């Protein structure tokens with residue numbers, strides 16, 4: 435029922451020193467692909483990551499008539515005519531000179547938000563803030579904006595967790611674990627995400643109900659990018675992987691990304707993707723990585739099936755360090771089970 439969120443104590447401390455190398459540093463090569471039955475997934479999914487801009491299309495000859503017109507009466511009728519012929523064009527897929535991309539900021543936001551929501555309170559305290567939330571929220575009724583999101587993540591959303599800020603400067607502020615790792619206002623993060631660039635990926639134009647038109651990539655589309663990390667502990671590197679849906683191997687479980695990901699009333703499924711770790715490389719100045727049965731020397735690279743036990747060890751370290759606070763939510767399964775009116 436529409437209860438107000440209860441107030442929680444967000445566990446905060448001084449951000450760690452960014453001026454010296456102390457911990458794990460290096461780079462993950464990661465790919466992201468839309469789920470496809472032909473690749474053994476249970477879903478065929480499209481993906482739309484927009485530019486946030488809508489393009490309009492209209493009859494240009496009409497516009498010329500309007501701009502050439504001096505008579506006010508004519509102008510009004512032309513504008514009316516123009517409005518009638520105007521339509522919203524396809525919402526474009528995000529792109530750069532490299533081609534279609536899922537922007538690094540979108541990937542980072544996706545991973546971070548999954549982690550925020552995966553941290554549940556222990557008593558009245560919680561390890562992570564909601565960096566984009568300032569006001570308590572009410573549970574939306576079915577059909578209202580955000581209700582599916584709320585249903586999926588109810589266990590976390592029941593508590594109000596105001597965002598950390600560091601505008602006073604890193605010597606003054608206190609932040610939660612995720613703000614220390616991912617950054618917040620006034621504090622640079624310890625991880626950074628490159629754009630994820632389409633690999634042989636092309637878009638298709640889809641006409642959806644209610645005149646919604648999107649450019650999307652089809653099932654089985656692949657994007658590739660990099661995640662740089664600095665001054666992390668093994669369990670924190672494990673947390674990054676957990677935030678991508680990885681757990682027991684280098685291939686993650688299906689997770690949700692992008693626009694339309696909560697919609698199940700459309701002719702297509704959108705936003706069901708898997709992350710896959712392609713390699714893990716430690717910088718020469720990094721500490722060595724010792725976790726579980728894995729031992730990785732500074733300056734070396736791990737790739738292929740050797741990543742499977744490493745991912746398991748790293749995510750295992752995170753689950754152990756944040757035991758009872760970290761939940762693994764089957765967001766794709768839950769959204770599939772929700773129908774409006776329930």
Ligand SMILES: [Zn+2]
Pocket residue numbers: 547583
């Ligand atoms: Zn969300």
Ligand SMILES: [Zn+2]
Pocket residue numbers: 562563564565597598609610611612613614618
């Ligand atoms: Zn925070």
